[in-house]
Amino acid sequence: xxxxxxxxxxxxxxxxxxxxxxxxxxxxxxxxxxxxxxxxxxxxxxxxxxxxxxxxxxxxxxxxxxxxxxxxxxxxxxxxxxxxxxxxxxxxxxxxxxxxxxxxxxxxxxxxxxxxxxxxxxxxxxxxxxxxxxxxxxxxxxxxxxxxxxxxxxxxxxxxxxxxxxxxxxxxxxxxxxxxxxxxxxxxxxxxxxxxxxxxxxxxxxxxxxxxxxxxxxxxxxxxxxxxxxxxxxxxxxxxxxxxxxxxxxxxxxxxxxxxxxxxxxxxxxxxxxxxx
Amino acid sequence: xxxxxxxxxxxxxxxxxxxxxxxxxxxxxxxxxxxxxxxxxxxxxxxxxxxxxxxxxxxxxxxxxxxxxxxxxxxxxxxxxxxxxxxxxxxxxxxxxxxxxxxxxxxxxxxxxxxxxxxxxxxxxxxxxxxxxxxxxxxxxxxxxxxxxxxxxxxxxxxxxxxxxxxxxxxxxxxxxxxxxxxxxxxxxxxxxxxxxxxxxxxxxxxxxxxxxxxxxxxxxxxxxxxxxxxxxxxxxxxxxxxxxxxxxxxxxxxxxxxxxxxxxxxxxxxxxxxxxxxxxxxxxxxxxxxxxxxxxxxx
Numbered sequence: 001x002x003x004x005x006x007x008x009x010x011x012x013x014x015x016x017x018x019x020x021x022x023x024x025x026x027x028x029x030x031x032x033x034x035x036x037x038x039x040x041x042x043x044x045x046x047x048x049x050x051x052x053x054x055x056x057x058x059x060x061x062x063x064x065x066x067x068x069x070x071x072x073x074x075x076x077x078x079x080x081x082x083x084x085x086x087x088x089x090x091x092x093x094x095x096x097x098x099x100x101x102x103x104x105x106x107x108x109x110x111x112x113x114x115x116x117x118x119x120x121x122x123x124x125x126x127x128x129x130x131x132x133x134x135x136x137x138x139x140x141x142x143x144x145x146x147x148x149x150x151x152x153x154x155x156x157x158x159x160x161x162x163x164x165x166x167x168x169x170x171x172x173x174x175x176x177x178x179x180x181x182x183x184x185x186x187x188x189x190x191x192x193x194x195x196x197x198x199x200x201x202x203x204x205x206x207x208x209x210x211x212x213x214x215x216x217x218x219x220x221x222x223x224x225x226x227x228x229x230x231x232x233x234x235x236x237x238x239x240x241x242x243x244x245x246x247x248x249x250x251x252x253x254x255x256x257x258x259x260x261x262x263x264x265x266x267x268x269x270x271x272x273x274x275x276x277x
Numbered sequence: 278x279x280x281x282x283x284x285x286x287x288x289x290x291x292x293x294x295x296x297x298x299x300x301x302x303x304x305x306x307x308x309x310x311x312x313x314x315x316x317x318x319x320x321x322x323x324x325x326x327x328x329x330x331x332x333x334x335x336x337x338x339x340x341x342x343x344x345x346x347x348x349x350x351x352x353x354x355x356x357x358x359x360x361x362x363x364x365x366x367x368x369x370x371x372x373x374x375x376x377x378x379x380x381x382x383x384x385x386x387x388x389x390x391x392x393x394x395x396x397x398x399x400x401x402x403x404x405x406x407x408x409x410x411x412x413x414x415x416x417x418x419x420x421x422x423x424x425x426x427x428x429x430x431x432x433x434x435x436x437x438x439x440x441x442x443x444x445x446x447x448x449x450x451x452x453x454x455x456x457x458x459x460x461x462x463x464x465x466x467x468x469x470x471x472x473x474x475x476x477x478x479x480x481x482x483x484x485x486x487x488x489x490x491x492x493x494x495x496x497x498x499x500x501x502x503x504x505x506x507x508x509x510x511x512x513x514x515x516x517x518x519x520x521x522x523x524x525x526x527x528x529x530x531x532x533x534x535x536x537x538x539x540x541x542x543x544x545x546x547x548x549x550x551x552x553x554x555x556x557x558x559x560x561x562x563x564x565x566x567x568x569x570x571x572x573x574x575x576x577x
Contacts, residue, residue, distance in 0.1 A: 012367050012368070012448060013464060015364070018363040021357060022357070022360055029425075032398065033429070036403075092296050109490025109532045110493075112510070112536075113310065115514075115526070119522065119526070212388065219517060232389035236389055236496065251393050251394075254387055254390055255387075258385045258386050259385065
């Protein structure tokens with residue numbers, strides 16, 4: 001029997017070269033660093049690891065990190081849905097400009113974002129001069145952390161929902177409207193369920209982005225232990241005091257959360273891709 | 278009979294409200310901060326702006342450092358991205374899905390964690406510490422460490438651009454070239470590269486923006502030594518810590534301007550990419566109409 005026409009894999013050149021480069025880089029830059037982290041943390045032993053990763057200050061840092069990130073991811077998801085909806089469904093002058101502006105947080109260095117946000121919300125800042133008298137402390141507070149995390153995670157929430165909204169089949173919507181459903185009913189029962197997977201993926205991506213954020217938070221939070229210190233800031237603080245063991249242990253906790261989120265995001269994205277077919 | 282709902286030329290009040298909400302969101306969260314960078318940076322006139330950049334040796338060094346670290350990291354990731362995309366898009370082998378998942382790791386790991394991992398390997402008390410000391414090579418607190426940290430955080434950017442494009446285009450042209458006698462490099466230069474150039478450019482632009490702006494990983498690895506290992510984002514932070522906010526804003530404005538240039542380039546490239554994918558779909562349609570067997574649809 002002739003070999004089927006498929007299986008070009010053995011005909012195309014470059015397998016060895018590309019495989020070697022990829023294997024080398026992935027091993028040296030991804031697997032090795034993470035392995036070293038885990039081994040160093042493991043060498044503390046279970047008791048040592050807990051003592052290092054579960055101090056009161058570390059617990060406070062996890063709480064601040066997780067709390068602010070979840071809050072920011074929720075806000076980003078809602079605002080992201082709003083912006084995506086407007087971009088896809090409502091024509092208005094300047095829509096293209098708005099669409100391009102959505103990507104600013106992806107291109108802007110986080111340090112610049114942090115600097116600018118803290119200057120804006122301080123008592124004498126453009127926005128702070130109105131907000132502080134109202135009791136809204138945007139700078140050196142947990143609110144500031146949430147604000148800045150919304151900034152960095154918003155594009156992720158928008159860009160995942162946008163293509164799904166664009167490709168929504170209008171037939172079901174039309175049917176609902178023709179059968180007498182109001183706009184709200186159509187939205188809640190036809191559209192929302194269709195975009196829920198995308199919204200969930202956007203939430204997870206926003207959360208993952210927010211959890212790892214360092215550069216912008218450092219400027220705006222004041223980095224006060226037990227109050228506005230996020231986990232990455234605590235890691236750096238320990239590192240600067242040469243407490244490598246503690247820093248490594250906390251880093252491994254963060255890493256575990258990040259990798260878990262990565263798996264969840266991957267699963268959600270696969271689900272999304274399947275739905276699209 | 279017309280079968281669609283009327284497309285609404287008249288905007289309802291709800292629509293207007295939603296648009297206002299979206300514009301307010303982007304305006305407050307993105308436009309106001311962006312505008313304030315430039316406003317504050319130039320608040321004392323262009324002369325003062327220039328002096329803050331050109332007359333401060335530590336700032337000059339930070340600019341120079343950023344300009345030497347970021348392109349090297351991007352170049353490295355471009356090579357890796359092309360090799361990895363070729364491997365993943367053109368071959369099937371056990372562990373392929375795991376490999377693709379691994380590419381995303383730098384995205385999800387906090388940059389501080391990444392920096393710490395590099396310190397644990399290349400630092401004085403790290404895995405390779407004694408070896409490096411014996412070779413009198415300095416990685417941490419020096420330029421090579423900055424490049425490594427920046428390379429790590431930008432690793433996925435090029436490869437993630439290339440894989441979908443290469444999979445969408447399919448191996449037919451490359452196979453044809455091979456069957457006509459082309460060797461590996463000829464196939465790459467004359468067939469693959471022209472096909473992926475816009476996606477490649479897109480990835481490079483994004484990687485460069487990320488590389489110039491990287492803070493957390495570089496902070497940990499650099500030792501934050503002004504005039505020696507401070508990149509531009511680190512310089513912004515140091516000036517801020519020293520209560521020199523106007524100078525900090527000045528450096529920040531340079532970074533912000535670069536971000537805007539990146540965005541413009543990105544939009545331009547994305548238009549080309551969209552045009553190309555439309556052409557590709559059109560060609561596929563024509564081919565499918567002419568010859569509706571599965572092989573012409575590019576399904577091996």
